[in-house]
Amino acid sequence: MTTNMLSMxxxxxxxxxxxxxxxxxxxxCLGRIHANEPALNAYVTVTDELAMETAxxxxxxxxxxxxxxxxxxxxxxxxxxxxxxxxxTTASSKVRHDHFAEADSAVVARLKGAGAVIVGKTHTHEFAYGISTPTTRNPWNTNHIPGGSSGGTGATVAACGCFAGVGSDTGGSIRIPAALCGVVGLKPSYGRVSRAGVTSLSWSLDHVGPLARTVEDAALMLGVLAGYDxxxxxxxxxxxxxxxxGIRDGIAGTRIGVPTNYYFDHMDVDTKGLVEAAIEQLRAAGAEILxxxxxxxxxxxxxxxxxxxxxASAYHEKTLRERASIYQDDVRSFLEAGELIPxxxxxxxxxxxxxxxxxxAALMTPGTGIDAVVAPTVPAPAAALGQDAFTWPDGSEETITNAYVRHSCPANLTGLPxxxxxxxxxxxxxxxxxQIIGRPFAEADILRIACAYESLTNWRQRAPDV
Amino acid sequence: MNEHRRPTPTPDAVADMAAAVDLRIDQGRAEILQPMVSLIFDLCDSLKAVDLGEISPALTFKCRAREGDQ
Known part of the structure; x- marks a missing residue:
């Protein structure tokens, strides 16, 4: 039986x-992973034997x-x-060639406790410090990046190598690859999912959360991953x-804010049109659009x-002085520059x-404010391999890193889901x-809005032909 | 316009700042880093225009070692 189009x-x-x-x-799933790896290279390690034993x-x-x-x-x-x-735990870096984990991270322990079958560990932009994941390719077009830093998870979930995966998000690293690979990605509220045993990029901005092919699957994953630690x-x-x-309770009367500034200032025309159409579908489904x-x-x-x-520079202080030459150039430069900030x-x-x-918080005051903000997750689809910048309709240019992080970082800065x-x-x-941004710890609300939108579309009926 | 902008650092200044934090970088690295450091300083300086009053930074530090401790 072929299972690639099944949801979790x-x-x-x-x-x-x-x-x-x-x-x-x-x-x-393992068969699909091995068939796709020559094209995608989504995995650092495929744990065939462990996975089959667990199965x-x-x-x-x-x-x-x-x-x-x-x-x-x-x-x-x-x-x-x-x-x-x-x-x-390589963090997709040569710097970690000798790093072995002695214990499970909190999220791995929770997945094992729930009986999930872990099929492998996926590539990240080196130490999660970037948005392209250069090791890996986009399953919709292998001449394009999968996004990052959780690019391996995004690519394999989209290509049906597994049903869902864990990512981390410091400036968009769950949501960017999810959007660019055509899957669902959920950055929970700051503090909702434990980061114990997860390599840090930036302690005050790091979040851990799921990527999945449907909203309901993301809800199931979050239910397992979330909890105090x-x-x-x-x-x-x-x-x-x-x-x-309540995920299918609909959105009648839900007050959704659409930003008049920031998000739509510099965008690809096609992407903007798709986002505007999605907002109109939310309105038609009964949401109050403000x-x-x-x-x-x-x-x-x-x-x-x-x-x-x-x-990030504080985290890497020791290894930067011992192994600087084996970091990737972009990450090394960020780490060195970060040392110089007073x-x-x-x-x-x-x-x-x-x-x-x-x-x-004032914008989203319960009772008088909006329930959620809806905005484009990314200002443009996946950049081509080697592409450094986007040129916007007004002729201005923006690096791909700044463009993608610009759309994601408000939720990291505020800690909002x-x-x-x-x-x-x-x-x-x-x-x-x-993307749908909600009040603190109101993941159930944004899942309900996302589910309402998803139920109006058939995007998930498509799968990439790797 | 912010009146308190740092001067654009030269590669030598970048190397000196790095040495002050015990980060040894050669002239070539200093030249590579200079545009990025300059950009980051500009971003940091842009925040000086925000009126912060007595606002405290958001920190996650908790003085209790464990939940339930007094």
Whole structure:
């Protein structure tokens, strides 16, 4: 049986009903991974033997009626920033050639506890410090980047190598590859998912979350990944709901803000048209669409860089002095430059960030404010390999890094949850997405809005022909 | 217009700043880094225009070692 067009939810139902076995499902996924790897190179490590061993165990458990939950027996992948005991955590870097994990990261432990079958560790832009993932290719067109930094996860989930995966997002690294590969990506609220055992890029901006092919699948993944963990200083002890509860309740009366500034200033024409059409579909589905002006937009990129660079340099302080020559050039330059930012600049960025957060909180005041912001996830589809910049309709140019991070960083700076869902195909038949940003810890709300939009479209019926 | 902008750093200045934090970079690296450092300083300087009053930075530090500790 071919399983490539099944969602995780559908596959889980077939597993429960005994119509599908975890062994067959895992073999099917591993077969696709190996068939696609020459073109995509999405994986650092494919864990064939471990995966099959887990699949056989889960098959016995499910057959004997011990179903652990919706991820039991489901093949998933993890970004190679996440420790998995006994395996290397390379962060796609030569710098980590001798790094082996002694224990599972929190997210891997949670996936194992839920009975998921981990099929491998996926490529990241080196140490998550970039948006292109140069090791890996976009499954819709291998002459284009998959986005990053969770590019391996985005590519393999889109190409049906597994049903879902784990990514991390410091300036868009879940949502950018999800949008550019045509899948769903969810950056949860800051503190919602533990980062214990996950290699850091920037402690105050890092988030861990799922990529999946459907909104409901992302909800199931988040339900497993989320939860308090005292080992992560940012972790917040907030109850974890069943994120699928009410996910199909619709959006009648939901107040959605569409920004009049920032997001639409510089965009590819096709992408803008697709996003505007998606907003009209949300309106037709009963949402109240309101124009909103986002606060302090002129500071976003400065604060993003002002926080990320010094924090990343602090993390790499020792290895930069011992192994500088084996970092990739772009990452080395960022790390060296970050060393030179004075502490007063860093503190100023933190203070401006607090003011940005307050501005967004005012915009989304419960009762009087909007429930969510809807905006383009990316300003353009996947850049071509080797492309450095976009040229916008007004003739201005912007580096691809700044263009993609510009659209993502507001949710990192505010810590607000944000989900991207495919909204169509732009030039060269490359996918793009809309993102929905919600109130703190209101993941259930943005999942409901995303699910309502997804149910009006048939984008997910398409799969890349790798 | 912000009145407190740093002067554009020269490659020599970049090398000196790096040495001050015990980061040894040669002239070639300093020349590669100079445009990026200049751009980052411009971004940092742009934030000086924001009126921050007495606002405190957002930090995640918690003084309790474990949940439930007094």
């Amino acid at each position: 939810t559908e596959a889980a139902a077939k597993l429960r009903a005994g119509e599908l076995s975890p062994v067959d499902l895992t073999e099917d 056989r165990t889960t098959e016995t458990e499910i057959a004997s009626g011990n179903l652990r939950g919706p991820l039991h027996g489901i093949p998933v992948c993890i970004k190679d920033l996440c420790d998995m005991a006994g395996l290397p 005292a080992r992560d200083p940012a972790s917040v002890d907030v109850p974890v709901p069943d994120y699928t509860n 124009s909103v002006e986002l606060p302090m937009v002129e500071t976003y990129m400065a604060v993003q860089y002002g926080l990320c660079l010094p924090e 502490a007063t600049d860093y503190i100023r960025a933190l203070r401006v960030r607090e003011k940005i957060k307050q501005g967004w 944000s989900i991207t869902v495919p909204c169509g195909y732009a030039a060269a038949d490359l996918p793009v997405g809309i």
